Amino acid sequence: MSEHPIELGPLPQCWKRRHLLGLEDLTAEELTAVLDKADLFKQALVAGTRRVPLLSGITNCNLFFENSTRTRTSFSLAARRLGADSIDFSASTSSLSKGETVIDTAKNIEAMGADVMVVRHRTPGTPHLLAQNLDCCVINAGDGPHEHPTQGLLDILTIRQRRGTLQGLTVALVGDIAHSRTARSNIWGLKTLGAHVIVCGPSTLVSPRWKELDVEFSYSLDDILPRVDVLNLLRIQFERQHDRPFPSVREYAHLYAMNRDRLARAKDDILILAPGPINRGVEVTPDVADGPQSAILEQVTNGVAVRMAVLWLVTSVLRAAPVGS
Numbered sequence: 001m002s003e004h005p006i007e008l009g010p011l012p013q014c015w016k017r018r019h020l021l022g023l024e025d026l027t028a029e030e031l032t033a034v035l036d037k038a039d040l041f042k043q044a045l046v047a048g049t050r051r052v053p054l055l056s057g058i059t060n061c062n063l064f065f066e067n068s069t070r071t072r073t074s075f076s077l078a079a080r081r082l083g084a085d086s087i088d089f090s091a092s093t094s095s096l097s098k099g100e101t102v103i104d105t106a107k108n109i110e111a112m113g114a115d116v117m118v119v120r121h122r123t124p125g126t127p128h129l130l131a132q133n134l135d136c137c138v139i140n141a142g143d144g145p146h147e148h149p150t151q152g153l154l155d156i157l158t159i160r161q162r163r164g165t166l167q168g169l170t171v172a173l174v175g176d177i178a179h180s181r182t183a184r185s186n187i188w189g190l191k192t193l194g195a196h197v198i199v200c201g202p203s204t205l206v207s208p209r210w211k212e213l214d215v216e217f218s219y220s221l222d223d224i225l226p227r228v229d230v231l232n233l234l235r236i237q238f239e240r241q242h243d244r245p246f247p248s249v250r251e252y253a254h255l256y257a258m259n260r261d262r263l264a265r266a267k268d269d270i271l272i273l274a275p276g277p278i279n280r281g282v283e284v285t286p287d288v289a290d291g292p293q294s295a296i297l298e299q300v301t302n303g304v305a306v307r308m309a310v311l312w313l314v315t316s317v318l319r320a321a322p323v324g325s
C-alpha cells in the first residue's frame with residue numbers, strides 16, 4: 001500500500017461547516033473549496049496513492065436506511081484511504097425493528113465513539129434532524145427525494161475536470177426529476193457555479209413549477225438536445241412512485257433514452273453522465289453508456305475523491321473546535 005502525504009494546504013477560510021447537509025446554501029467559494037480539495041485527492045489516487053493518513057483516530061459510521069452500492073462503498077473507501085476507521089450500520093439487522101428511534105440509534109452509535117455519521121434515509125430532513133441532536137459531523141448521503149450533496153459534487157467535479165469550468169455551460173437533467181435528490185443537489189450547485197440548467201422529462205415527472213428554481217424546463221429531449229453541453233441521465237425511481245408515470249418503459253425509452261440516433265444529433269463533444277445505478281435500455285442504451293462521450297465510471301472514481309475532501313473538511317472543523325470544548 002503506497003502512502004503519500006499530499007500538500008492539501010490549510011482548511012480554506014470559507015469552510016466553517018461541521019456538517020454537509022445539502023448544496024442549496026453552499027456559496028460558490030465553498031463549492032470551489034470542496035472541488036479543489038477533491039482534485040488534489042483525485043491526483044493522489046490516480047498516481048497510485050492508497051493511503052493519505054490525515055484522519056487517523058477518526059471513526060466514520062455509514063448509517064444507511066436505504067440501499068446503496070456507490071455512496072456507501074465510496075464513503076468507506078474514502079475514510080479508509082484517509083486512515084480513519086469506518087463501520088457500516090445495517091438497518092435491516094438493527095434494533096430499529098424493536099422500536100428504537102433513528103435519533104436514539106444514532107445517539108448510541110455516537111456514544112460508541114463515532115466522529116462522523118454518513119446518513120441515508122428515505123425521509124427528507126433526517127440528516128438535518130440528526131445534525132441538531134448529535135455532536136459529531138453529519139453528512140447527508142441522500143434524504144428521500146430532497147438532496148444528495150456528494151452526488152451533486154462528484155457530478156460537478158466530473159464536468160469541471162472535462163470542461164475546465166461550469167460557467168456558461170448548458171446542463172440538462174433528464175428523467176425522473178420529481179423524485180430525484182440528485183437533480184436538486186445538481187441544480188443548486190450548478191447554478192451557483194454559473195451553469196444554465198434544463199430539467200427535462202415526462203409531464204408527470206417535471207412541471208413548470210420547476211421554473212421557481214430558476215431553471216428551464218422541457219418535455220422534449222429532442223428539442224433541447226442540440227444546445228446541451230452535458231446530459232445527466234436520471235433513473236426512473238419506481239420505488240418512490242405510487243402510480244406509473246407513463247404508459248410503458250418502452251414508450252419512455254422511445255422519448256427519453258439517450259441512444260446512438262440522438263447522439264448523432266447532439267453536440268460532438270456532449271458529455272454523458274448518470275448518477276447510477278443505470279437501467280440499460282431505459283434512460284441510456286449500452287453503446288452510449290459505455291461509449292467515448294460517457295463519463296459514468298469516471299463519476300464513480302471521482303466519488304471517492306469528493307468524499308475524501310468532504311470528510312477532511314468537516315472533521316477539520318470538528319477537530320479545530322470540538323463540541324463542548
Ligand code: CP
Binds near residue numbers: 067070071072151
Ligand atoms: N448514485 C448513488 O447514490 O448510487 P447508490 O444508490 O448505489 O449509492
